[in-house]
Amino acid sequence: MATLFYFNNAVETLDTIIDNSFTFVFSSPLALFFLSTFNYFNLSSLYILLNIRVPIDIFNYFAPLFESLQSNVLNNISFLSDWKSISHERVDDLRALYFDVSSDLFSKCYLDTIIILGNIIVVEVLAFLLSKRVFNL
């Protein structure tokens, strides 16, 4: 019983450490360096939007991945945002309705786009400031 208690504690601690490191990595300019890794998961999960009959195992595996990645990237790092949309959603595409993808600009996907673009801008500005051209001037 005691072993199980310690095991659960260890798992919880490990989970917290992973969550915190994820928060740190994906909310800093470091995120840019892991963009290819993030892309791999994101683009692979997009295949379930294709208009073809996929096996149920594939759908069950990739649909939750797609939903978690597309709803809001920041949800994965425990960053919950409540942005009000400027317009009402008018989507008649069945796949969009099924996966709850919004058509509004000021919606779930807005904030993570800003974060990713902000990271890219920070890295570009740092690279420019640290480049030889600036020091040579």
Place this chain on the structure above:
Amino acid sequence: MVNFILAWRFSINGGGKNISDLINLAAEYIILIVLASLVVFSLLVEIIDAKREGKQHYFKIALRNWWNGYENFIYPLLVINDNPYYFLTIIGLSQLLYLYNSFTVPTFKVLAILKALYPIIFHCCFVIFLLVKDEAVLSYTTIACLGIFLMGSFHYLIEVVVRVVRATYRALAAMCNNGKNKISNISDSLNGKMKSHETNN
């Protein structure tokens, strides 16, 4: 980026019923055009710079550097088209181009080729899902599809860990070297001063 373009594509499929929706669509459209122009412009600048510096394979290097940007645009633009053949053909050809490009990588060639192969095999599985109706073949393809996805995930995650560890090690090594150099510089200057003092005496 994928989320953003997907939202735009879904807006085209159903949005634009009133003035606020139209403003929303217009804003998304303008941002998309600006982003696409920036990506193309940066790619061209990189090619011109590399050409000016006389680097070989300059187009391949630029293409490799900007591949993530290209994928982020092309996947969401094609994926919700009702005809899946467009997506499967264009993405398949793009992935073959990337595989060909990965043969010119100067370092870690095997890993680069492997990283190009995972999405191709994954893509082929979906082509089989589209074309084949045999249940036995479909079940084997399902296993292959999930297996190759997991192998790719493992590869990418290991790469992240290795890159973080390598960067930390290099930073620490650089700091230690700087410290040693400073100490040796200080001791050298002290020794020099002492010798000059002795010779003066």
